[in-house]
Amino acid sequence: MKFLIDECLSPVLARTAHEKGHGEASHIVWMGWAGLKDWELKPIILEGDWIFVTKNSVDFRGPKDAPGSKGQYADVAIHAGLICLNGPPGMDLNMQIEIFEQALEELEVNPDLINQVLEVSLEDEDAFHVLRYALPKDQ
Secondary structure, three states: OOOOOOOOOOOOOOOOOHHHHOOEEEOOOOOOOOOOHHHHHHHHHHOOEEEEOOOHHHHOOOOOOOOOOOOOOOOOOOOOOOEEEOOOOOOOOOHHHHHHHHHHHHHHHHOOOEEEEEEEEOOOOOOOEEEEEEEEEEO
């Protein structure tokens, strides 16, 4: 799997993916794309066939109660996948790693993310909520 980690998350997540056998994982900063706006990243993500990993869920999948109605992926017909890591504001590195590792465990069970969103949320200190759904919805 080819993960691209958003600059709002630590580059350590790309290293974590490498350790788990995903050698094509990278980080926005490593690729020289730091500071690009979401709409500027979108064609790079799609053309590169990246699974994008972000904590800015709303910016990419749209509102939680209406995913795909807005956001960068609202008009995307086909994509490699979107992983949304949802935690409290200011989530620290350890929390980012925990949530991302939970996403990687989910992908071990079902690795197909084409046209899907995988959301992993930390609901309290140790309880994860994993949600997977199609985006666009008609898939």
